[in-house]
Amino acid sequence: MVTATKAYQPKLIPFTDFASVTPKTNLNDLNLNWKERDLPERIRTKHVHRLHPYLGKFVPQLVEIFLRKYQPQMVIDPFCGSGTTLVEATALGMDSFGADISEFNCLLSKVKVAKYEPNLLEKEVKDIVKRFSGEAQIRLLERRAIYTESVYLQEWYAPEALYELLAFRSLIPEYTYQDVLRVILSRAARSARLTTHYDLDFPQEPQTEPYPCYKHKRVCRPTRNAGQFLVRYSNDTVKRIKEFDSLRKPARVEAVCGDSREVKFPDCDLVLTSPPYVGLIDYHEQHRYAYELLRLLEHKEDEIGSSAFGNSIKAQKSYTGQIEQVFDNIKRSLVKGAHLVVIVHDRKTLYPEIAKRLGFKTVTEIHRNVDRRTGRRASEFFESVFVWRKL
Numbered sequence: 001m002v003t004a005t006k007a008y009q010p011k012l013i014p015f016t017d018f019a020s021v022t023p024k025t026n027l028n029d030l031n032l033n034w035k036e037r038d039l040p041e042r043i044r045t046k047h048v049h050r051l052h053p054y055l056g057k058f059v060p061q062l063v064e065i066f067l068r069k070y071q072p073q074m075v076i077d078p079f080c081g082s083g084t085t086l087v088e089a090t091a092l093g094m095d096s097f098g099a100d101i102s103e104f105n106c107l108l109s110k111v112k113v114a115k116y117e118p119n120l121l122e123k124e125v126k127d128i129v130k131r132f133s134g135e136a137q138i139r140l141l142e143r144r145a146i147y148t149e150s151v152y153l154q155e156w157y158a159p160e161a162l163y164e165l166l167a168f169r170s171l172i173p174e175y176t177y178q179d180v181l182r183v184i185l186s187r188a189a190r191s192a193r194l195t196t197h198y199d200l201d202f203p204q205e206p207q208t209e210p211y212p213c214y215k216h217k218r219v220c221r222p223t224r225n226a227g228q229f230l231v232r233y234s235n236d237t238v239k240r241i242k243e244f245d246s247l248r249k250p251a252r253v254e255a256v257c258g259d260s261r262e263v264k265f266p267d268c269d270l271v272l273t274s275p276p277y278v279g280l281i282d283y284h285e286q287h288r289y290a291y292e293l294l295r296l297l298e299h300k301e302d303e304i305g306s307s308a309f310g311n312s313i314k315a316q317k318s319y320t321g322q323i324e325q326v327f328d329n330i331k332r333s334l335v336k337g338a339h340l341v342v343i344v345h346d347r348k349t350l351y352p353e354i355a356k357r358l359g360f361k362t363v364t365e366i367h368r369n370v371d372r373r374t375g376r377r378a379s380e381f382f383e384s385v386f387v388w389r390k391l
């Protein structure tokens with residue numbers, strides 16, 4: 001077992017020739033400690049990877065390395081989140097299957113990997129953009145329209161912004177590619193919340209007054225409108241989907257919403273996943289605006305590791321039990337010799353025991369330095385890449 005800690009590879013240049021990876025590549029020879037200059041945000045968020053913000057995503061290039069190394073017939077991701085594994089597998093022409101407990105995350109994954117007729121998509125998006133501002137004016141005159149909406153929406157949006165979002169939403173059923181429009185709406189809704197520019201991930205309460213902005217180093221005002229975001233993200237979404245469409249290869253891909261302790265997975269020879277960690281993130285709450293606006297069903301009680309359950313010893317025990325149930329469920333779909341690549345910031349060192357109890361052989365464990373580049377969140381940390389094999 002090789003550990004690529006700071007002390008182990010301080011001088012090697014991080015590995016970026018992703019297309020050169022083959023089954024013969026020795027993973028332990030690769031320096032995966034990318035800094036911003038090695039793997040800039042623009043490359044990490046290429047094409048559909050940036051259709052919508054999602055906290056807790058893994059780096060697509062890391063996924064690409066493991067897909068090229070193991071060349072699976074079918075890869076599954078039981079915690080597919082925003083669909084990174086599915087997108088990368090599709091880009092390489094490999095079959096993939098993902099599941100996630102969050103309806104919004106599944107929507108995002110599905111929209112990223114769906115096949116579109118690009119001209120129709122462009123036509124529909126242009127059309128709704130043209131129409132929504134007229135509809136918003138009508139809603140402004142019929143102010144009662146918003147009283148039927150959730151308290152959350154009324155609190156977190158300026159009235160004008162809410163009219164625009166609701167106007168856009170009311171038009172969606174008239175189009176073919178409704179899920180794409182839902183994702184555009186959600187992305188605009190995220191940006192249009194009454195929040196500070198520096199706290200878009202987990203804002204605590206609505207910001208209604210001007211405030212000193214750490215990000216822009218001046219006094220900023222919370223946004224009053226959503227229209228500019230709807231237009232900008234509409235154009236950006238079409239561009240990104242078209243770009244992915246031009247490079248994807250034929251492959252089967254499916255994303256389902258469900259609890260991975262129970263989902264029926266197809267037979268596979270690779271599992272590539274980053275599980276939720278104990279007490280770290282609430283994956284439903286981070287997209288609360290989308291649940292409210294798109295009226296999605298929540299399955300919070302089945303979300304593993306949610307920060308709402310804390311990270312006490314009791315929570316850790318329950319978390320390990322639940323993660324084991326997921327891998328136990330997957331085990332029956334794994335062909336003999338299948339690999340499992342599990343990427344996790346294992347702060348409590350829970351995963352080596354999990355592998356043992358599940359009877360997986362540990363092939364290697366790589367420690368990767370993660371340099372936190374954005375936001376005001378904690379600084380760098382080490383994440384583990386566990387490679388296990390089913391005997």
Ligand SMILES: C[S@@+](CC[C@H](N)C(=O)[O-])C[C@H]1O[C@@H](n2cnc3c(N)ncnc32)[C@H](O)[C@@H]1O
Nearest residue numbers: 057058079081082084100101259260276283304
């Ligand atoms: C670390 S994130 C995965 C992110 C993903 N690798 C990506 O790049 O977007 C973990 C995911 O596990 C999902 N999850 C939590 N509990 C689950 C469960 N019981 N079954 C399926 N998915 C679950 C969360 O909704 C979250 O999207």
